Amino acid sequence: MGASDSPSSDLTPAGGSIRVLLVEDQVELRALLSDVLQDAGMEVRIAEDAHSAKVILEDFPCDVLVSDVHMPGSENGIDLAEHLKRSRPQARVILASGHPPRQLPSLPGYAHFLQKPFRLNQLMQLLAA
Template identity: 40%
Template sequence: MHFPVSGIVEAAAQPTVLLVDDDENILDVVQESLRDAGYAVLTAANGLQALQILTEDAGKLDVVFSDVSMPGGMSGIELAKHAYQVRPDLRVILTSGYSPNWLPELPPNCEFLPKPYEMSDLDRRLRRKRRQSDRAAPSE
C-alpha cells in the first residue's frame, strides 16, 4: 500500500519556531499556518521582544523566522547575531520584501526567504533546516 505523504509534522517531532514580525496581520496569519502545519510557535512583534524570548527560552527553540526590517531598535539581522551568541547552533531564517542585494550582509548560516512567500516554501525551508541540523548533530 502507498499512502500520500502528509504536510503535517508529527506531534512527537513538533519543532518550535520563534516567529518575529512587526506586522500584526502577518504575525497572525503565519502563526496560524505554522500551527496548522504542526509547529509550536512563539511570537514577538519586534527584535527586543524576540531577544527576551531567546534569553529565557533558547533551549526550547528550533528555529527563528524573522522579518529583517522592524522598528524598535533591532533589525532581524541584529537579532540573528544575538541569537547565534545565545545559541550558536540555532537555525535562523530571515525574510524581507527588499532584495537581498539591498540588505546589509546576512550573518553566516542565515537563510533568506524573500517576501512574498508561500507557506509551502517556508515549511520546506523549515524542514530542510531541521534535516541539516539533524545530520550535524552527534549521534548517541
C-alpha cells in the same frame, strides 16, 4: 507536503515539536504564519520586534528563528540572529524581507533568505530542510 511528512520530523528535538520564534511587525502576516506553523505541529512564540524577541528567548530555547530583516526599534533581524547564535549556535535562522538581498545589510552566511511576498510552502520547505 503535509504537516506530518517526515522531513519536518528531522527537525523535531528529542522533547517534542520544533520550537519556532516568529518575529514579524505586520500583525496580519504574523497571525497567519503563526497559525500555519502551529497547525503543522510546531511550538510557536511570536514577537513584533527584536527587543520583544530577546525577552522571549530568555525562557524559550527556539530551534528556528523566522524573522523579518527590517522591523521597528533600534535592532533588525540580523542583530537578533547574531544574538540568538551566541546562545544557541545550533539554531537555524530564516530571514525575510520585501527588499532584495542586494538592498539589505550583509546577511549572515548561516541564514536562509526569503523574499517577500513568499508562498507558505517556501517557508515550510526551509523549515523542513
